[in-house]
Amino acid sequence: MLRIDRRSIQNFDWTLLGLITLLAAAGLVNLYSATGSPDGLSDEMRRQLVSFGLGAAVAALCTTIDYRHFERFALPLFALALALIAVTLVVAPMTRGSQSWLFGGRVQPSELAKVALVLALARYFQRYPPGQTTRLRDLVWPGAITALPVGLILAQRDMGVALLTLLIGGTYLFLVRIPWRAWLGVAVLAVAALVALWSFALAPYQKERILTVVDPGRDPLASGYQVTQSRIAIGSGGLLGTGYRDGTQTQLRFLPTQHTDFAFSVLAEEWGFVGSCATLTLYATLLVWGLVVARSSKDEFGALLAIGVVGCLFWPAVLNIAMVVGLAPVIGVPLPLFSYGGSALVVSFALLGLLMNVSMRRYVF
């Protein structure tokens, strides 16, 4: 099982490795500025480097084991992830408004749930191909698979990650063949659900955040503050940026949560339009390359897995960047490879390892 096929070495995806390395390095360099302390490495930077090492090891492991074996682990891993979230709900303390952390804030089981969900859905659609999913009722099972972790994460009061998990599961909807009339029905239901959510489920501060996107000036000191400061940081970067570690918004801490949610604003301030566009181009290239891997995969499970990985990276990136540039509400979604956070980094590496795995074995039979 651990024997590595010679052909997979020959087919090693250097492009993918190069893209990952560039992005991860950019993330670390940026984080160093965002957590900037005058005397050497900050505590956050130190911890992130440790997570980086751990992530690299996990990625290596995820690359080595033939992905086809993962199909077997899919269900146990899924069950484990759900169980961990359930445990979290019982034992974990409330931290910053949500209940998501285990082991004294070191592990976030909802991150693991993303990988588990991708594997579980890939396994499901590998058995019931999306091409044959033509009716809405065919979505009951994949819907249930997605709803389980989403529901549990909602119970943790972590709206951002719940939405993210829902979107990751929803990625597979791009593949099914359900007529547009059925989607119309879904859309009506979705609108109804959103209205219900707005009226009953959202806390006033969450509504405020959403309204702030529409009109950032409505509350410049509370929820609008973050968005406004982020826009100022990005805009003041101009074409070429203020220079590395020279952004006043960042270095003087006017930018809120700059090493987590607003890490991209730091990059945009200090590297300008040129730097931020280069980074986004790298990001988009990685995602599209993930789809190339999916397309060239030799089997459907590999393709489904690669698509899931792309979804796992695409959705948080989209939500995060839309948030920092002021196109989406402030929901605490980190930018993979850029935001500070150990669990997220390790999981991102695991996902990228899986992608590499699929890519390497595209010609192996």
Add this chain to the structure above:
Amino acid sequence: MIGVEQRLGGGGDSDIQQRIPWLAAFIVLVFAVFFARLFQLQVIQTDDLRLRSLRNSVRTLRLEAPRGEIVDRDGRILATTRPAFGVQLIPHDVRHPNVVIPALAQLIDREAGELRAQVGTPRGRLRFQPIRLAGDLSDDQLASVESHLYALSGVVTEMRPRRHYVGNDLAAHVLGYIGEIHGAQLETRAFADYRQGEVIGQAGIEKLEQEALRGRAGGLNQIVDVAGRVVGVIEEIDPVPGGSVQLTLDLDLQQAAEDAFLPDVLGERARIGAAVALDVHSGDVLALVSKPSFDPNDFAGGIDAEKWKQLTTDTWKPIQNRAISGQYPPGSTYKAFVAAAGLEEGLIDQKRRIFCPGYLHVYNRTYRCWKAGGHGWVDMHRALVESCDVFFYTIGKDLGVDRLAHFAQGFNLGRRTGIRLPQEMSGLIPTAAWKERRFKEPWMAGETISTSIGQGFNLVTPLQLAVAYGAIANGGTLVKPRIVLRVANAEGRLVDGSLPEEAGTVPVRREHLDRVRAALEGVVQEIGGTGARARVPGVRVAGKTGTAQVVGLKHTEGLDDDEISFELRDHAWFVGFAPAEAPEIVVAAVVEHGGHGGSAAGPIVQKVLARYFEKRAVQKVPAQVAWLGVGRAED
């Protein structure tokens, strides 16, 4: 586990893989939206957003210019700006509030609870904002705080310039006081380049010379972080200190005049009233006192409401400058002008004598002389020396009210002297037309009688009386009192100076003035004169007493001063100049409810004159203008 069909069917054209280009297109589309948004923020709106970034991190501080000094004619400091040391507390840096606050309270003689209430419980970035706990520490307090700073985490000392009036209440009414600019002032054009919260002169010279004393504020652009902590300085423009104002006041004479109002016996009521000393030739105000006074230092750090209320509601109005805005009937001091008028109009000559039986019966009424037994036959000289009322009743009656008024106004009475101090009053010299206008009643002939001894409607200010007597002293010239000698900028360069100004001459010939002057000398120097209390050894002094009635004679007649309640007692006047043969200085003093002029006000004038001649004897030269105490003149 993996079906063979799937292995064979995989590889690029399965159902799933045909959908992949659409997914790729979706990703590219989303990122294209981001590029567009970044272009909007970072290229189109960058200037605006960069400005807002600067506004976040750059804090502009105003560096107030130290206010200029006010000095006396010899360059001695009357008002200056001194450093005031205060204590601030930065809540974030206080490690043990329960130790630091009580300890600090003890060091600066305050209650710990009071300080705690001042600190409160600041949150967020307010925790980095210094809280000012004390503004002006004594040297001892500062020393003990400084020496314990190592143990007082979060406590810092600060220095701010503070206005300081060296003599406390000395010349307070001339110097004035400072205070925060009022909203109404800000709206006027004169204060167009002032900003809210700025401290300006609100009274006296501080107000008049505001522009000269102000200087020009500097600025400091600091870089601050989100907590408001200063992390760097971009640029600094030093403030330009204010210029200095040299007054005509002579600190020694001012001090003598101030002291003259102190009670003779400790614990007695201090005198209320005013005194003003002028150089009879230049019009320089050498001393100007108004009592009760106030301490302008109380205003320096922003006056507290209670103290202000106390000052403004006090029965004796300590803020009012009685020397220029206190209006009193001149009493017998008026007789000198009646005498001059009588001489000029030919009603009095060398020979004319009038018999004083102690009263004058005229217009079906009896007007009494202050001396019950009468003065007998008196000429003008004797009448002034002994202040005979009947003589002046008679002259006044012959002159009539309007001719009387013509001469009084000729001595500038009833008109402002034009001194450069705010709130000068004009006094009042009644005429028949005035009464018709004011009361819609004709002038009664009897009113002329009381007018001619300075009672009735007549009102003068101490300064007016000094100017008018100054004209008698100098041979007929009315001076315009001068208070500001010169104004220099911070480097000592003259920016404004004033020359002595004349306001005209009196309508009385010199020989007549000389006769009045000789009589006034007799008031002080001759036996039987009412002004003996103003004698100065070695100097011939001329002057006149006066008693201004507060209520009609009938309420107080025949009673000693001690038997009349204070508020009903007469105001006492004395106006004197010296040396009588070649006058240099004139001093007018009024003591409210002081009783008789000679005994209450005479000594005040005497003390000022004595100080003047004592000083002159040392200097051998008339009071000379010294250069300002700051810098050096270049031209």
